[in-house]
Amino acid sequence: QVQLVESGGGLVQAGGSLRLSCAASGRSFSSYIMGWFRQAPGKERDLVGAISWSGGSTYYADSVKGRFTISRDNAKNTVYLQMNSLKPEDTAVYYCAASILSTWPAASRFNYGNWGQGTQVTVSS
Secondary structure: OEEEEEEOOEEEEOOOOEEEEEEEEEOOHHHOEEEEEEEOOOOOOEEEEEEOOOOOOEEEOOOOOOOEEEEEEOOOOEEEEEEOOOOHHHOEEEEEEEEOOOOOOOOOHHHOOEEOOOEEEEEEO
16 A cells, blocks of 8 residues: 655646645555546546656646656655646646556556545636
């Protein structure tokens, strides 16, 4: 098991940037695929992107490609989501998640068994 705590959310104007962090505690952080999801009110929780065990591969939803970047530091047990050129439609609660899946990518929320509590991101127009 791994415990996850997100930070870095907040209010930003359209076109601005935010960086989310997700700190993991527990064993073998590098054994997990890490993902970022988001959920807007009344909508399902959707994958934003994922990063492989060593960080060598990344996967992004089409809606964020070219604007968001996922990275991880296995020495610090932390995964990041750099969000640039933010749009009002990016407003949501953002969740960090960990998947023990052994195949890449882990694109479904059902692949993830460990979740953080979420952090709110609000983009004003």
